[in-house]
Amino acid sequence: MDLRKRPRRLRGGEAVRRMVRETRMDKASLIYPMFVMDGENRKEEIPSMEGQYRYSVDRMGECLQELQDAGVTAVMLFGIPAVKDELGSQAYAEDGIVQRALRYAREHFPQMYLVTDVCMCEYTSHGHCGVLAGHDVDNDRTLELLAKTALSHVQAGADMVAPSDMMDGRVLAIRNTLDAHGFSHIPVMSYAVKYASAFYGPFRDAAGSAPAFGDRRSYQMDFHNSREGIKEALLDEEEGADIIMVKPAMSYLDMVTKVKEAVHVPVASYSVSGEYAMVKAAAKQGWIDEERVICEMAASAYRAGSDIYITYFAKELAKFMDEGRIG
Numbered sequence: 001m002d003l004r005k006r007p008r009r010l011r012g013g014e015a016v017r018r019m020v021r022e023t024r025m026d027k028a029s030l031i032y033p034m035f036v037m038d039g040e041n042r043k044e045e046i047p048s049m050e051g052q053y054r055y056s057v058d059r060m061g062e063c064l065q066e067l068q069d070a071g072v073t074a075v076m077l078f079g080i081p082a083v084k085d086e087l088g089s090q091a092y093a094e095d096g097i098v099q100r101a102l103r104y105a106r107e108h109f110p111q112m113y114l115v116t117d118v119c120m121c122e123y124t125s126h127g128h129c130g131v132l133a134g135h136d137v138d139n140d141r142t143l144e145l146l147a148k149t150a151l152s153h154v155q156a157g158a159d160m161v162a163p164s165d166m167m168d169g170r171v172l173a174i175r176n177t178l179d180a181h182g183f184s185h186i187p188v189m190s191y192a193v194k195y196a197s198a199f200y201g202p203f204r205d206a207a208g209s210a211p212a213f214g215d216r217r218s219y220q221m222d223f224h225n226s227r228e229g230i231k232e233a234l235l236d237e238e239e240g241a242d243i244i245m246v247k248p249a250m251s252y253l254d255m256v257t258k259v260k261e262a263v264h265v266p267v268a269s270y271s272v273s274g275e276y277a278m279v280k281a282a283a284k285q286g287w288i289d290e291e292r293v294i295c296e297m298a299a300s301a302y303r304a305g306s307d308i309y310i311t312y313f314a315k316e317l318a319k320f321m322d323e324g325r326i327g
C-alpha cells in the first residue's frame, strides 16, 4: 500500500497518544453539586442516585473534606428545607438551609469556592420555580423573590450565584440587586439554556421538588429547539451573566458547541441527575464499565466546548485526572 497519511501513527503508544490529545481537562474546572438539608446528624443516601447524599449542615464537612482532598475546589449548593410554603420563603430566609450551610462552609472551608443554585422549586409547596398566578408561574413577581434569594446567599458567603428558574429577566434583576447592595464583584452563572428534561427525575426525588401539578414546560425550553437556546444565551449575556450554562449536558452537546461560538463568556455544562443515575444503574448490572464511561462523558463535554463541567462524578474525575487516565 502506498499510504502517505496514516492516522494510526499517532496512536501507537500511550506517550504519543497523550502528547496529541486535543482536549485538556483540569480539576479547577469541576463543580460538584451538593444537597444540604435541615436537621441534625443526617447523611442520607438518595435512592435514585446511589453514592450521592443529602447532608445536614453539621455533617456537610465530611463531604467538603473529601472533595478538598481530591482537589475539587468548587461546589454548588442545593437546599432541602424542612418546611415549604406558597412563596418559598425559606429560599430567602436569613437562617434558611443554604444560608446556614454557606456560613458553615465559609468558616470551615475557606478555600472552597461556593456557588449556589438560585431557584424556588425546592422551597415552594407546589414545587414550581416561582410565584403562582392561577396555574402558571408569574414571571415578574418571581423576579423579586429570586433577587432576594440571591442577595441572601451572597450575604451568607456565596462566591457566585446560579439562577436555574428560567424566568425572563432574572439575570438582570439579580445583577441590579447585588450591585445595589455592594456586591458588584459577585459573578452570576446563568442556567441560560435549560431544557424541560426528564433527565432531572432523580434530582426531584432528592430535593422533593417535583411540581404538584403540571410540568415546567411554560418556563424551561422545548428540547426540539436550538436557535431558541442561542437567544436565551445572548439575552442572559446582555443582562450581565458572567457564565452561561447548558443543561442537561450529554444529550445537548450540540448546544454547548453552538453557545460557545455565540457568546464571549465561559460556557458551563451540567451533567444532571438522570445522566448520573443511568451510569450507576447500568454499571451495577455489569453492562458498562463505569469508570471508562465517566471519563468518556466528561471528555465529550469538554470537547464540545465546555469550560466548566458540573457533575456528580467530580471527585472520581479528579482522581482519574491525577492518574492521567483523562485530562
Ligand code: PBG
Pocket: 117, 119, 121, 129, 164, 165, 199, 200, 201, 202, 203, 204, 271, 272, 273, 274
Ligand atoms: C432547580 C434545579 C433543577 C436542577 C438543577 N436546578 C431541577 C429542575 O429544574 O427541575 C436539576 C439538576 C439535576 O437533575 O441534576 N430548578
